Amino acid sequence: MALGKYAEKINQGIIDPEERYKKIMIEEIPVMLSDRGEIVCIPKNQEVFAAALLGQSGYGKSLLLNRIMMSLKNQWRVNISLLNDVSEESYHWSKPMENKKFNEFNFRWINQLPRASPIVYVYPNTNNLQLNKQRLIGKDYIKIVLPFAEILPNIGFYLSGVLEDFDLGKSGNYIRDVEDELKECQSSAEVREVLEEGLPGKDGKAFASMRAKIFNAFNNLFKEGILDITNPECHQYLRVFEKGKMDFMSNPFTCIMKAGLIPSFVTSNLATKKYKSEIFAHYVREIFKNNIKDFPNQKTFLGFDELRTVCEKDDEPASKAIGDVAARGRINEVGLVYATQFYNKIPNSVKGAKLNYGFIFRHNNQKIINEIANDFDLEKVYKEKIHKLKIFQCLAVASDKFVCYADGERYERQGPIVGQIFFPFSNHMSVSNREVSKEEDDDEDE
Numbered sequence: 001m002a003l004g005k006y007a008e009k010i011n012q013g014i015i016d017p018e019e020r021y022k023k024i025m026i027e028e029i030p031v032m033l034s035d036r037g038e039i040v041c042i043p044k045n046q047e048v049f050a051a052a053l054l055g056q057s058g059y060g061k062s063l064l065l066n067r068i069m070m071s072l073k074n075q076w077r078v079n080i081s082l083l084n085d086v087s088e089e090s091y092h093w094s095k096p097m098e099n100k101k102f103n104e105f106n107f108r109w110i111n112q113l114p115r116a117s118p119i120v121y122v123y124p125n126t127n128n129l130q131l132n133k134q135r136l137i138g139k140d141y142i143k144i145v146l147p148f149a150e151i152l153p154n155i156g157f158y159l160s161g162v163l164e165d166f167d168l169g170k171s172g173n174y175i176r177d178v179e180d181e182l183k184e185c186q187s188s189a190e191v192r193e194v195l196e197e198g199l200p201g202k203d204g205k206a207f208a209s210m211r212a213k214i215f216n217a218f219n220n221l222f223k224e225g226i227l228d229i230t231n232p233e234c235h236q237y238l239r240v241f242e243k244g245k246m247d248f249m250s251n252p253f254t255c256i257m258k259a260g261l262i263p264s265f266v267t268s269n270l271a272t273k274k275y276k277s278e279i280f281a282h283y284v285r286e287i288f289k290n291n292i293k294d295f296p297n298q299k300t301f302l303g304f305d306e307l308r309t310v311c312e313k314d315d316e317p318a319s320k321a322i323g324d325v326a327a328r329g330r331i332n333e334v335g336l337v338y339a340t341q342f343y344n345k346i347p348n349s350v351k352g353a354k355l356n357y358g359f360i361f362r363h364n365n366q367k368i369i370n371e372i373a374n375d376f377d378l379e380k381v382y383k384e385k386i387h388k389l390k391i392f393q394c395l396a397v398a399s400d401k402f403v404c405y406a407d408g409e410r411y412e413r414q415g416p417i418v419g420q421i422f423f424p425f426s427n428h429m430s431v432s433n434r435e436v437s438k439e440e441d442d443d444e445d446e
């Protein structure tokens, strides 16, 4: 053996990089570099997956959510919707990653360059919505409202959501009597007319207070700004004239995804609204039930950051809607990725469904760690490890397997695997210039 070859054998660093490294195209989504130096990836399977990102604040959940969602779109070309940006973090995501260290790490290990993501910011309209136009310069955004058809069957609920201490009670029957006529209305004036005519006590005093109560409640509903009444079945802004007839495109999220873009639902103004859960539930259901029709042979993934601000109790409509995606998403080809620091507060309807992947960041709350360890079948050493994870480190678990790459080899590994996450290629906000998020307001971890 020539000296050169011998030297190469004992010191790999001497080999010419051209020879030492070979280029491998990875179709899986790289999520982290394991402590053993492996590139750990989410495999590309036939079916959609459900994943949870868990851990206390500031250790990397949203970074990994950003990475996974954008890789789904960019690598696998599936549709994605970001459905809960309650802290207004995704404004940054439409630019390429600016942090040099993050970019260097990604470049070194997975040869990935920073990249902007084509996001459309979607605002649920309410009376307290204030757009920060400064932040939206150069960005695409729309305000959206619900169709009357969503509101009508739940009218008592929505009225009580816009008026404090309002209870429609038995008067709901009177409204139900005129529901068919209400369904035909195309303006708030027409609704008032139907109510004028249809509610009992038109000429006398007998029902005066009930009538006043209902008129007042409907006025509030219109003032709230959450409703599009111009066509009860759909929104005016979704009408299209196609093949010689007027039709409508299902919902704003689907429209944006069909255009190859990424909707990000900016929900900070919903935080205090009583009807918040219904609004989430409506859009999740719309995307979920129509996915096969809207996107034949395509997959769609929904991403929820700070899940607790969307659903907390089992009886909330959003819990049911997201629970359906968790449990039956495979049938409709809708996947789910959510992040939360309160694993113990996820409603059972969501948590009960089997997860394919869990990414667990540092936690100090023993109760939550115990619950995670129990649900993910973690041994004691890993429970102790969760306490000690550093920023950007996580414990990855899979119900099936991860795909790993090391030294040019590709193989499957079960987990748990400890490692450091790869960073998003789209930009992200650092905590130092972040407002405290809603979910973190009442952080009880420490």
Ligand SMILES: Nc1ncnc2c1ncn2[C@@H]1O[C@H](COP(=O)(O)OP(=O)(O)O)[C@@H](O)[C@H]1O
Pocket (backbone or CB within 6 Å): 055, 056, 057, 058, 059, 060, 061, 062, 063, 064, 098, 099, 391, 427, 428, 429, 430, 431, 432
């Ligand atoms: N662009 C960035 N440059 C530097 N640090 C960042 C950047 N984005 C996020 N970070 C830091 O990464 C950590 C994890 O952030 P994040 O994933 O948003 O936390 P969380 O787990 O609360 O969602 C935070 O400490 C944050 O300050």
Ligand SMILES: [Mg+2]
Pocket (backbone or CB within 6 Å): 061, 062, 063, 305
């Ligand atoms: Mg976060």
